[in-house]
Amino acid sequence: xxxxxxxxxxxxxxxxxxxxxxxxxxxxxxxxxxxxxxxxxxxxxxxxxxxxxxxxxxxxxxxxxxxxxxxxxxxxxxxxxxxxxxxxxxxxxxxxxxxxxxxxxxxxxxxxxxxxxxxxxxxxxxxxxxxxxxxxxxxxxxxxxxxxxxxxxxxxxxxxxxxxxxxxxxxxxxxxxxxxxxxxxxxxxxxxxxxxxxxxxxxxxxxxxxxxxxxxxxxxxxxxxxxxxxxxxxxxxxxxxxxxxxxxxxxxxxxxxxxxxxxxxxxxxxxxxxxxxxxxxxxxxxxxxxxxxxxxxxxxxxxxxxxxxxx
Numbered sequence: 001x002x003x004x005x006x007x008x009x010x011x012x013x014x015x016x017x018x019x020x021x022x023x024x025x026x027x028x029x030x031x032x033x034x035x036x037x038x039x040x041x042x043x044x045x046x047x048x049x050x051x052x053x054x055x056x057x058x059x060x061x062x063x064x065x066x067x068x069x070x071x072x073x074x075x076x077x078x079x080x081x082x083x084x085x086x087x088x089x090x091x092x093x094x095x096x097x098x099x100x101x102x103x104x105x106x107x108x109x110x111x112x113x114x115x116x117x118x119x120x121x122x123x124x125x126x127x128x129x130x131x132x133x134x135x136x137x138x139x140x141x142x143x144x145x146x147x148x149x150x151x152x153x154x155x156x157x158x159x160x161x162x163x164x165x166x167x168x169x170x171x172x173x174x175x176x177x178x179x180x181x182x183x184x185x186x187x188x189x190x191x192x193x194x195x196x197x198x199x200x201x202x203x204x205x206x207x208x209x210x211x212x213x214x215x216x217x218x219x220x221x222x223x224x225x226x227x228x229x230x231x232x233x234x235x236x237x238x239x240x241x242x243x244x245x246x247x248x249x250x251x252x253x254x255x256x257x258x259x260x261x262x263x264x265x266x267x268x269x270x271x272x273x274x275x276x277x278x279x280x281x282x283x284x285x286x287x288x289x290x291x292x293x294x295x296x297x298x299x300x301x302x303x304x305x306x307x308x309x310x311x
Contacts, residue, residue, distance in 0.1 A: 010051070010094045011036060014085055027228075035081035051095050058103055072106040079105045113255035113285065120246060121147060121256060127242035134200070135221065139238050141189075141196040142218060142231070145171075146250060148189035150257035150275050152176075153250035157226040159217045161197070166190055175276035183274055193217075258286045 011033070018024045018032060042061050043050040065075050083100040090098045116124075125147070128140050146156065155173050163172040169190050171183050185193075201219060208214065208223030216225045226234075235248040246252075258271050272283040 010089055011040075013092065013094075014088050017088060031077075032081045032085070035078040036085050038078070039082055051089070053099055055099055055102055058099060062103075076105040079103060114247075114252055115256045115259045116246060116252065118260060121253075121260075124238075124242065124244045124246060124248075127244045128238055131241055133241065134203075137192075137196040137200040138204075138218065139234060141192045142234065143238070143253070144189040144192040145185065146253040147257055148186040149173075149183045150254045151183070152254060152276075153228050153231050156250065157216070157218060157228065157231055160215045161217050162215065164193065164217065166194060173276070177278075179276060179278075181273065181276050255286075258283070262286050 014036075015029060015033065018029045019026075024032075039061060040050045042064065043053060043057070046057075046060075048057060062075060062079075065078070070078075079100060083098065083103075086095060086098040086100050089095045125140070125143055128136065128143060131139070142156070145151065149171065151159070151173060152175065155175060158174065159171065165171070169185050169187065171185060173181050173183055175181060197217070201217075204219040204221065204223045205213060206223065207221065208219075210224070214223065214225060218226050220226050220230050231250060235250065239245045239248055254275070258275055261271050261274075262268070268280065268283055268287070271286065272280050275283060277283045
């Protein structure tokens, strides 16, 4: 017998399940809920009870998504969220069966991550060194560490002072799934980080109104912990302050780190470990990136590559 529901009672139950039982972050939960709510709104707009949808209606929804230029990657993510949600509903007797089990996700178009050329990242780092404003030391340390380690944005903002061993040039990182890994950093990154730690970080702490001293390494201008949006804002400000516009994003520098390692002879398994990938297949995307870069350079450089076949 199905449960008698209050409006959106099932979504609230699922939210608690993700938060309390699965331990998902609020950002991940928000992503799931956006996908679920979009499907709910579509069903309600068609006078369909979301708890009584069938395969035909789901395919109607997918067709609507494609007509509105939603990418295959986004649709695949949305189906994954809905498949998980309706699986929860079935298990907890909200619905009789999970209609999304019979729906096949579209194969996404292959997209390769955008990376910077070595001269681009070097130009950016050099230009940022010339800045004279008070936050230059912190921003230089962020850039150098991202490029030296390939840290995810979340890993960088959560990095604590105690996680850094300057003597051995190693940082301890808590990655996805609470998996810990140790990453070496370059001497240049170490020097930039120590300069920030000894000078600017101490000044930023004085800007905070909190009684407890912050334990995280990187602080915002008010002496508080950085947020993900705060880090993205910093990168945009770096572009404005240096005049080097590369459409910077933390993940782009992570991709650049991995690609440059591979191009300079690093083993794919080593890169997998450094990035914290659970599967080597995730890391293998960088072999395609370097192949594409090689093809582009060949087409630009070879005298006959640009000539059209006259036959």
